[in-house]
Every structure is written in structure tokens, then in C-alpha cells.
Amino acid sequence: MNQLLWNPSSDGGAISAEEFSACAQSQCDPCTLCPAPQDAASCGCDCGCDHGCDHGCDHKMVCVCRPICPPKPHPPVTEDGCCCKQSFRAALQLLCSSRIADLVNFNAAAFLTDSYLAGTTQTTAPTTPSTTPSDNLNTPTGSFLRFSPCTCDLLDIDAQVNTPPAASAGITATQVSLCQLAAVVLQAAEGTAEGNLTAAEATTRNFRCLKQLLAQRLTPCNQRCGTCACNCDCEGCCCAAGVLGVLGDNNLSRRVTLAAGTLVVRNVTLLGTLGNVLVLANDTDQRIYFVCATQVQFLA
Numbered sequence: 001m002n003q004l005l006w007n008p009s010s011d012g013g014a015i016s017a018e019e020f021s022a023c024a025q026s027q028c029d030p031c032t033l034c035p036a037p038q039d040a041a042s043c044g045c046d047c048g049c050d051h052g053c054d055h056g057c058d059h060k061m062v063c064v065c066r067p068i069c070p071p072k073p074h075p076p077v078t079e080d081g082c083c084c085k086q087s088f089r090a091a092l093q094l095l096c097s098s099r100i101a102d103l104v105n106f107n108a109a110a111f112l113t114d115s116y117l118a119g120t121t122q123t124t125a126p127t128t129p130s131t132t133p134s135d136n137l138n139t140p141t142g143s144f145l146r147f148s149p150c151t152c153d154l155l156d157i158d159a160q161v162n163t164p165p166a167a168s169a170g171i172t173a174t175q176v177s178l179c180q181l182a183a184v185v186l187q188a189a190e191g192t193a194e195g196n197l198t199a200a201e202a203t204t205r206n207f208r209c210l211k212q213l214l215a216q217r218l219t220p221c222n223q224r225c226g227t228c229a230c231n232c233d234c235e236g237c238c239c240a241a242g243v244l245g246v247l248g249d250n251n252l253s254r255r256v257t258l259a260a261g262t263l264v265v266r267n268v269t270l271l272g273t274l275g276n277v278l279v280l281a282n283d284t285d286q287r288i289y290f291v292c293a294t295q296v297q298f299l300a
Contacts, residue, residue, distance in 0.1 A: 082238040084292035085153060085178040087275030091290050092147075092155075092184065094217050094274075103210040104288075108187035110140040111159060111176045114261045114295070118142055118173045119159035120185070121166035122262065133284045136264040138166075140185055140287075142173075153178055164262050182261025182295035188286040207286040211271060214288070218272025218279055219248075240276040240293040247299070248273055256280055257300040260291050266300075 095101055110120035119142020142159025154175045161169040188210055191202025247256055247270055254270045256278070268280045268289065278296075280289040 082240070082294045083179045084181070084240075084276045084294060087277040088178045088181060088184070088290065088292065089147070089152065091274040091277040091279060094214060095144075095186075097213070097217075100210065100213050103189050103206045103213070105187045105189045106145075107143045108140045109142045109144040109157070109159070110137060110185040111142060111144075111155075111157060111173070111181060112183045112185070112261050112263045113180045114182060116161055116163060116169065117262050118157065118161045118176060121162050122164050124165075131267055133268045133282045134266045135185075135268075135282060135285065135287070135289075137185065140187055144184070144186065148175055182292055183263045184290040185263070186288045186290075188288070203286065207281075207283070210288065211269075211281050214279055214281075215271045218274055220272055238294060239296075243293040243296045243299070244273055244276070244278070247278060247293075258291070258296050259298040260295045261297075263289070263291070265289060265291075 095104060095106075111118040112120075117137075120137045120140045122136050123138050142157055145156040145158060148154035148156050154177060157173055157176050159173050159176075161171050161173050163169055188203060188207040191197070191199055191204075191206050193199045194202060197205065247258075251270065256268050256270050257266045258264075265280060265282065268282045271279045271281050271288075273279065273293075276293045278289075278291045278293055280291060281287070282289070
């Protein structure tokens with residue numbers, strides 16, 4: 001039976017048999033009593049339910065933890081026109097999961113558009129073998145702070161703006177428009193040595209876990225493997241379907257080389273998609289890329 005942390009309300013009310021049973025049967029630990037009525041955040045309920053389940057305070061003083069369940073599939077993300085705004089919001093909201101957030105360095109981020117790089121600069125062409133995952137970016141130094149409150153179009157960031165390849169634009173961005181983004185780059189959190197693991201090995205473990213958790217929450221690639229997808233809609237200028245089909249449905253290796261805005265990645269791994277956003281992983285630099293499919297200009 002799960003541990004109960006007693007914290008009676010000011011009116012001295014007692015927990016009911018039904019509430020005790022709900023907590024006792026839960027797979028989440030702990031369940032915390034709190035004064036009613038409050039929400040989960042105000043009562044400090046942190047049951048560790050990180051698989052799409054809800055948890056919150058009912059109106060009888062108890063914060064009820066519901067059993068762990070498999071991740072819920074994401075509802076379809078629709079876009080107006082060619083903008084990836086809604087897809088970016090849905091994809092980046094995956095980072096709100098505490099398990100995923102603990103594996104990401106939010107102070108090592110870069111935000112790329114067609115003309116600018118915020119939080120990084122471009123490098124020269126990589127000299128590594130063509131089979132080695134790589135990109136054209138120096139170490140990300142920007143910060144991804146939060147989704148801007150009271151608007152659906154902006155992210156709050158702290159990043160020096162540069163023009164390619166490495167010229168400062170003379171400003172530090174505090175917000176970025178989701179409609180203008182070609183890609184967001186995030187570095188995996190650095191690990192610390194523990195037991196027989198070195199710090200570098202712990203970082204690699206963090207990145208491996210990060211990839212696995214993201215892949216579990218994304219639309220799988222090759223989900224229509226073996227089917228004919230040749231009935232194309234060739235009207236209009238939105239090309240997300242073609243890019244998603246080539247890189248996802250018909251890509252058995254899941255290896256991706258592309259140019260999108262000011263970003264070039266080579267031989268990285270496609271973890272999956274969410275709406276019109278591709279989620280890619282670079283095992284060499286231990287980076288995650290969120291890339292707008294309609295901003296992809298070249299494939300190789």
C-alpha cells in the first residue's frame with residue numbers, strides 16, 4: 001500500500017473510506033491531503049504521474065493520484081496555411097513532462113529562422129565521415145525560458161541574434177515568433193559521474209533516455225510502411241505532406257540529411273513527427289532538433 005502523507009485541513013475533516021481506497025489502490029506515490037477546494041499545483045500534489053494521467057485535488061480535501069496509464073495519443077494537429085505554429089507548440093509542450101525536462105539543458109538552446117540564428121552561430125563544413133551525424137552549428141548558448149503567457153504565437157527566450165555565418169546582429173532576443181521558426185535545437189543535459197559511470201557516460205545515458213521518451217510520444221515513422229502513398233495533392237504551396245512522406249513513411253533507415261532555413265543536419269535520426277514538425281536526434285553532439293517540415297528546402 002502506498003504511503004499517505006497526512007496533512008489535515010484546518011477544519012479537522014477526516015478522509016473518507018472511498019478516498020483512502022482511491023489512494024491505496026493508486027500506483028502513484030504519495031497521495032497528499034490538502035485543504036479544499038484547491039488545484040493540484042496549490043496543494044503540492046506531485047504524484048509522479050507522467051504518462052498522460054490527470055491528478056488533482058477533489059473537493060473533499062484529498063489529492064487523488066490516479067493509476068499510471070500508457071501515454072495518450074496526441075490529437076491530430078491541424079495548421080492554417082503553411083505555418084507550423086500549432087505543431088511547434090504541441091511538440092515543444094512535450095518538454096513540459098518532468099521526466100523529459102530533467103534530461104534537457106534549457107540553457108543550451110538555439111532558435112533558427114530563414115535569415116537568423118539566435119543562440120548559436122554557423123560552423124564551417126564538417127570534416128567528419130559522411131555517415132557520422134553532424135550539423136552546421138556551434139554549441140548552443142541560448143535559453144528557452146517558457147511559452148509566452150497570454151499569446152499562442154511566441155516563446156520567451158534569452159539568446160544573442162546572429163546573421164550567418166557568425167556576425168552579431170547586435171540584439172539579444174527575449175521572444176521568438178513560432179510562425180517564423182525553421183527549427184529549435186536543444187542540448188541534452190550533462191550527466192554527473194556515479195558508480196562505475198563517468199560523467200560522459202552518464203550524459204550519453206541521459207541522451208539515450210531522452211530519445212526514447214520523445215519517441216514514445218511522437219507519431220511513429222514508417223507507420224504506413226509497405227502502402228502506396230502516390231495519390232498526391234499537387235495544388236497549393238504547402239509541402240509538408242511530401243517531406244513527411246519521404247522522411248517518415250518511406251524512410252526505413254530513419255536517417256535524415258536536410259537543410260531547413262539556416263540549419264543543415266546530416267545523417268541524424270528521425271525519432272518521429274508531431275503534426276508538421278519533425279523531431280530529429282544527433283547522437284554525435286547529443287542534440288535534439290524540432291524542424292518545421294514546410295521549412296525544409298533540400299533533402300539529400
